[in-house]
Amino acid sequence: MTRLEATRAICAVAADAAIIASLGHPAYDLFAADDRPRNFYTWGSMGLASSIGLGLALARPDLRVFVLDGDGSLLMNLGSLATIGLLHPPNLFVIVMDNEEYATTGGQPTPTAYGADLDAAARAMRVAATTARTVPELTAAVARPGSLVVVAKVTESAPTAKPPLDYVGIRDRFMTALGEVRG
Amino acid sequence: MTIRESRVPAWAAAVCDGVHAAGSRDVVYVPDNPLSHVLRDVRARLPDVRLVLATREEEAFGIAAGLFLGGKRPTVMLQSSGLGNSLNALTSLLIPYRIPVLLVVSMRGDLGEWNPAQVPMGRAVRSILEAIEIPHVTVESPETTSEVVRVAGLRAFDSRLPAACLLPRRLTTGA
Numbered sequence: 044m045t046r047l048e049a050t051r052a053i054c055a056v057a058a059d060a061a062i063i064a065s066l067g068h069p070a071y072d073l074f075a076a077d078d079r080p081r082n083f084y085t086w087g088s089m090g091l092a093s094s095i096g097l098g099l100a101l102a103r104p105d106l107r108v109f110v111l112d113g114d115g116s117l118l119m120n121l122g123s124l125a126t127i128g129l130l131h132p133p134n135l136f137v138i139v140m141d142n143e144e145y146a147t148t149g150g151q152p153t154p155t156a157y158g159a160d161l162d163a164a165a166r167a168m169r170v171a172a173t174t175a176r177t178v179p180e181l182t183a184a185v186a187r188p189g190s191l192v193v194v195a196k197v198t199e200s201a202p203t204a205k206p207p208l209d210y211v212g213i214r215d216r217f218m219t220a221l222g223e224v225r226g
Numbered sequence: 227m228t229i230r231e232s233r234v235p236a237w238a239a240a241v242c243d244g245v246h247a248a249g250s251r252d253v254v255y256v257p258d259n260p261l262s263h264v265l266r267d268v269r270a271r272l273p274d275v276r277l278v279l280a281t282r283e284e285e286a287f288g289i290a291a292g293l294f295l296g297g298k299r300p301t302v303m304l305q306s307s308g309l310g311n312s313l314n315a316l317t318s319l320l321i322p323y324r325i326p327v328l329l330v331v332s333m334r335g336d337l338g339e340w341n342p343a344q345v346p347m348g349r350a351v352r353s354i355l356e357a358i359e360i361p362h363v364t365v366e367s368p369e370t371t372s373e374v375v376r377v378a379g380l381r382a383f384d385s386r387l388p389a390a391c392l393l394p395r396r397l398t399t400g401a
């Protein structure tokens with residue numbers, strides 16, 4: 044499964060869910076797969092996608108929130124797993140696109156290439172977790188109740204498109220789609 | 227006098243009142259000794275305020291950003307030492323995306339500090355905030371605390387940018 048295929052699979056089941064994408068390739072693939080108004084593309088703040096998703100899930104319990112994280116990104120903010128384990132909002136789904144490399148910066152291997160196990164890390168922090176290696180496994184995994192971490196073992200898909208650099212435009216489109224921009 | 231009034235310092239109760247008056251009902255925090263009084267008073271007196279514990283200040287700002295995207299007016303409470311942990315979140319998420327957060331910063335390293343390891347960051351806090359163009363105001367007395375916190379919060383939420391309210395040790399510890 045390539046990361047783009049995994050991203051398309053999430054978009055196919057997302058319906059009216061919000062999707063928060065980590066910077067770099069996960070955001071590029073989400074833009075290429077389906078540039079939905081309910082997508083929030085980060086262009087910085089590496090590591091914080093799952094935290095943004097957690098805050099949104101707490102603010103909007105009526106909304107399913109998918110986070111498209113990276114293995115390198117989640118490793119930068121492992122404490123987020125402890126906080127998710129503490130609060131466990133049932134509407135939060137963190138999909139870790141684990142390609143075992145820092146693909147956006149040139150393909151340097153991450154610790155997951157040498158056995159670091161983010162599925163086990165999530166469970167150790169009291170977050171339900173599973174690993175998916177195929178599109179059907181991924182689709183089945185995110186049908187479970189949250190909070191949930193799904194480690195999607197993916198291969199690199201060499202993105203060719205990027206979302207706009209209009210940060211406030213990204214924010215406004217997203218919040219408008221969620222009904223949060225008033226007057 | 228109630229038990230609460232005898233145990234919660236006036237400045238701490240006033241911080242709670244100011245946060246509430248600014249319309250914030252979500253406080254993400256990393257613990258700190260002076261802030262413990264504020265957090266205790268929130269729990270005792272403001273049941274409509276949600277407290278969210280973060281493991282690190284950078285994470286706290288990520289959670290706060292998500293709360294704002296979901297329609298809330300978030301406050302982040304942190305010790306000044308945690309500002310260093312927060313800079314990438316502030317400069318590459320909150321500021322460029324214009325996501326407002328009220329920062330309530332318990333100062334270390336200023337007058338009355340006992341731990342020299344806290345001094346370099348304490349001295350640099352205002353310069354750092356100015357360098358990244360986050361407005362800041364320092365609370366000078368318990369009597370003005372509530373109003374200063376409220377105005378700092380409104381500055382953030384009205385401008386859709388972070389704004390900081392600094393609580394010096396002479397306020398929080400009587401140094």
